[in-house]
Amino acid sequence: MKLYIKLLTLLTISIFFSCEDVIDVELQKAPERLVIEASLDWEKGTTGNNQTIKLSTSSAYFAEDQNTPVTNAAVKVTNTNSSEEFIFASQNNGSYTTTTFNPIVGNTYDLEVIYNSETYIATETLQPVTDITRVEQSTEKGFDDEILEVSVYFNDPEDEKNFYLFRFKEDGDLFFELEDGDDEFINGNEVDWWYEKDEEDNQGEFTSGDRVELEMYGISEAYHNYIRTLIEQSEGVGLFGSTPVALKGNCLNQTNADNYAYGYFRLTQVVKTNYTFE
Incomplete structure (x- = not known):
């Protein structure tokens, strides 16, 4: 009986590997631009x-x-x-x-x-672009009230439409994070724009001694629409995500x-x- 089982096992393995074929998939090629x-x-x-x-x-x-x-x-x-x-x-x-x-x-x-x-x-x-008035840390404004976030404060100019691009990068990180914004609901007010590391993307949370570089750009409405789509696509396709095009x-x-x-x-x-x- 043991010999029969061994022979059956060897035969099954042999059939499995003999049926394995290499499949060449022809990928679509976009024109060089x-x-x-x-x-x-x-x-x-x-x-x-x-x-x-x-x-x-x-x-x-x-x-x-x-x-x-x-x-x-x-x-x-x-x-x-x-x-x-x-x-x-x-x-x-x-x-x-x-x-x-x-x-x-x-x-x-x-x-x-x-x-x-x-x-x-x-x-x-x-x-x-307006000036950054101050930068502070807290644990009260982010999605998780137990981890640190950094807040950038600035005064949005009155009587004009403003669009912003924020760039955050911690020392040692390979990539920076981009966020876009506008003053539709904050026009003429002091703005507190906070940034918190995203644990869902396997980013380590901020801790004491971490240094982060902050950049704030004044951008046009057309570029704001472009960069918003780019940011959404870079975050991947989810339930509410945009399909990359x-x-x-x-x-x-x-x-x-x-x-x-x-x-x-x-x-x-x-x-x-x-x-x-x-």
């Missing part, structure tokens, strides 16, 4: 002259080489109020830089990128509309600070 990372951020207290725009091409999700810089484009930004032009020079690694940019709040700027004989155009207005920015191909670019041209003013938990 230009990716434009053009975030011209003017930090308060600086001249804002040094700016960088990054260009690359999209690649397949499972591609071995994800680094696909574009080095042979022509990049220019023009202040449409003054007609002042700023040429961004290629650094031969996908970065295009200038040291002469002149940021003026409220002025409108055009971005022009010429690549593979096609011209991409985007337009944005430089948005102001190809997200188009404001960089339009004037030569061939079907060959649109990924990315966005934004112009913001930003305030930065940091906080160490007690």
Whole structure:
């Protein structure tokens, strides 16, 4: 009986492995597109002259080489109020830089990128940002009243529509967290914008001695709508989550509309600070 069971087991294993076939799944391939990372951020207290725009091409999700810089484009930004032009020079690694940019709040700027004989155009207005008045810690404002959160305080300007982007990053973390906001229900008031680590994403909660970098950007309504969708998609598809789709920015191909670019041209003013938990 034991011998019979052993033979039956060996026969079953043999049949199982002999039926195992390799299945090649043909994945859909999207066309290669230009990716434009053009975030011209003017930090308060600086001249804002040094700016960088990054260009690359999209690649397949499972591609071995994800680094696909574009080095042979022509990049220019023009202040449409003054007609002042700023040429961004290629650094031969996908970065295009200038040291002469002149940021003026409220002025409108055009971005022009010429690549593979096609011209991409985007337009944005430089948005102001209010000052951060103070930063505090507490355990009273977050979802969990037993763990620490950090609060950024600022006064929202009256009689105007404001949109914000917040960036939080703890020392030692590989990635930063982004949150967007507007003043629909807080216009003209002191605002307390708090941030708490999300335990559901396996983030360690804040503890004494942790240092977090805080950045607050003043952004346009159009960019707010774009970044909100991007943040929602980055959080994954859940019961109430949005289904990920190809997200188009404001960089339009004037030569061939079907060959649109990924990315966005934004112009913001930003305030930065940091906080160490007690």
